[in-house]
Amino acid sequence: MKTSQLTAKVLTGFLKFKAGRPKPLFASYNVTGRCNMRCVFCEWWKNDIPELPTKKALAAIDAVCRLGVPFFDLSGGEPLLRKDLIVLAKRVASHGCLVSMNTNGTLLNESRVSEVADIFDTVVVSLDGPKEIHDRIRGVAGTYDKAVEAIRLLKAHGVRVAVNSVATPWNIDILPQFIEELRSLVDFAQVQPMHPYPPSPENTPSNEQVSRLLDYLLKLKRSDPSFLAVPTEFIKGFEQFFKGKAPRICHAGELYIAINPEGKLLACPARSDLVLGDAVSGSVDDALKKRDSEGWHKVSSCRGCWLECTVGVSMFLKNPLKEASQLVGLWSSRKN
Numbered sequence: 001m002k003t004s005q006l007t008a009k010v011l012t013g014f015l016k017f018k019a020g021r022p023k024p025l026f027a028s029y030n031v032t033g034r035c036n037m038r039c040v041f042c043e044w045w046k047n048d049i050p051e052l053p054t055k056k057a058l059a060a061i062d063a064v065c066r067l068g069v070p071f072f073d074l075s076g077g078e079p080l081l082r083k084d085l086i087v088l089a090k091r092v093a094s095h096g097c098l099v100s101m102n103t104n105g106t107l108l109n110e111s112r113v114s115e116v117a118d119i120f121d122t123v124v125v126s127l128d129g130p131k132e133i134h135d136r137i138r139g140v141a142g143t144y145d146k147a148v149e150a151i152r153l154l155k156a157h158g159v160r161v162a163v164n165s166v167a168t169p170w171n172i173d174i175l176p177q178f179i180e181e182l183r184s185l186v187d188f189a190q191v192q193p194m195h196p197y198p199p200s201p202e203n204t205p206s207n208e209q210v211s212r213l214l215d216y217l218l219k220l221k222r223s224d225p226s227f228l229a230v231p232t233e234f235i236k237g238f239e240q241f242f243k244g245k246a247p248r249i250c251h252a253g254e255l256y257i258a259i260n261p262e263g264k265l266l267a268c269p270a271r272s273d274l275v276l277g278d279a280v281s282g283s284v285d286d287a288l289k290k291r292d293s294e295g296w297h298k299v300s301s302c303r304g305c306w307l308e309c310t311v312g313v314s315m316f317l318k319n320p321l322k323e324a325s326q327l328v329g330l331w332s333s334r335k336n
């Protein structure tokens with residue numbers, strides 16, 4: 001897609017947001033609930049959620065893309081477990097969306113990388129620390145090596161590659177050094193605190209540990225702003241998040257929406273119970289406008305979160321004109 005077309009889409013979204021008529025800027029489709037990892041902080045692999053067959057998955061993509069969403073992410077579960085992933089990604093791209101994927105990287109090999117590289121603008125690979133820590137968090141030995149190999153293959157094929165790291169009590173001390181090492185490996189990095197929110201005591205690092213991480217991240221953000229692809233205010237908020245005092249910043253169903261593996265339209269990617277409607281058979285427009293559904297009531301009573309795909313997106317909107325071109329530049333690799 002043309003960068004100018006994408007920028008226009010983002011700016012239209014910004015202007016509508018300013019005019020009090022927000023429309024989604026970011027959509028996340030969890031194409032499958034299946035996963036080959038056993039991450040300590042993740043629920044996906046514990047549940048058995050049915051997924052849509054290709055035809056219905058394409059219908060869900062069409063319905064959401066017609067809203068004019070500029071950024072569309074395919075995630076899961078592990079999206080590379082779906083054999084038709086490329087077909088789905090191509091459909092997203094045909095709507096003029098920037099198409100990205102979140103993956104653990106373990107299923108990406110020489111034979112699969114070309115087709116992935118041909119269609120995805122950006123691939124975000126999960127890496128939570130050096131080998132031993134990453135493999136322990138992911139619950140499967142050998143995961144780190146495969147993820148790093150996936151990054152190498154993607155880069156060799158010209159894809160923009162990012163890393164997403166989750167800050168937990170088990171990796172927080174090593175994260176500064178680890179992220180420093182990533183700078184020569186990937187195009188940009190995202191860091192977000194481990195959810196759910198508010199965190200339980202066993203999921204909460206000490207105040208000193210959080211401060212040390214923030215000192216490093218804020219320095220990095222000042223010296224290399226486009227490498228650390230989360231807003232400064234987002235980083236500062238980690239402190240309140242881990243104290244259970246994060247402000248509620250929420251534009252669920254307005255600036256971001258999600259589709260679950262079954263094709264339900266969710267208000268946001270953070271909570272699977274915020275069902276607003278059905279992306280395959282229902283009217284997505286109506287689901288977003290009619291605020292009397294149970295899903296919308298749950299949105300109002302949500303205590304909030306601190307994820308880059310929700311709060312991070314909301315924060316980017318604080319400075320729309322500056323952020324539009326930065327956002328597009330950061331996420332789009334080529335295809336102009």
Ligand SMILES: C[S@@+](CC[C@H](N)C(=O)[O-])C[C@H]1O[C@@H](n2cnc3c(N)ncnc32)[C@H](O)[C@@H]1O
Pocket residue numbers: 035039041042043044075076077078079102103104124125126164165166192193194195196
């Ligand atoms: C749910 S995974 C799905 C995509 C893919 N399987 C992967 O591992 O990247 C998407 C991202 O969410 C992160 N994630 C999972 N559980 C989380 C949690 N409890 N808190 C914060 N991030 C989490 C993962 O580390 C990953 O970067």
